[in-house]
Amino acid sequence: MELNDLVRNIQHLIKCPFCGATYEIQHINILDRFKSMFVVHLFCSRCKRPAMAALIVSKNIDFLEEGEEPVTTDDLIEIHQFLKDFDGDFKKLWKKN
Numbered sequence: 001m002e003l004n005d006l007v008r009n010i011q012h013l014i015k016c017p018f019c020g021a022t023y024e025i026q027h028i029n030i031l032d033r034f035k036s037m038f039v040v041h042l043f044c045s046r047c048k049r050p051a052m053a054a055l056i057v058s059k060n061i062d063f064l065e066e067g068e069e070p071v072t073t074d075d076l077i078e079i080h081q082f083l084k085d086f087d088g089d090f091k092k093l094w095k096k097n
């Protein structure tokens with residue numbers, strides 16, 4: 001499974017929490033990856049509202065590099081902290097990286 005497939009799956013699985021619209025492929029951005037977990041930024045073209053999602057990809061799907069462990073509890077804490085501290089300012093986020 002490739003990232004493009006993941007984006008297509010996201011499009012099928014996730015709808016805008018505000019208006020229920022389906023996300024367009026170009027508005028689904030994978031921001032970061034922690035092992036088998038992906039942080040995704042979504043933008044709704046209908047109601048113009050952004051959303052963040054953290055997805056954990058099943059171990060059965062071959063995203064892990066050889067020798068990589070599946071997501072641990074520590075990783076979940078890390079992502080939780082990231083989302084908690086994230087103020088929606090993507091310009092700042094990109095500058096930081």
Ligand SMILES: [Zn+2]
Pocket residue numbers: 016017018019020021044045046047048049
């Ligand atoms: Zn919407």
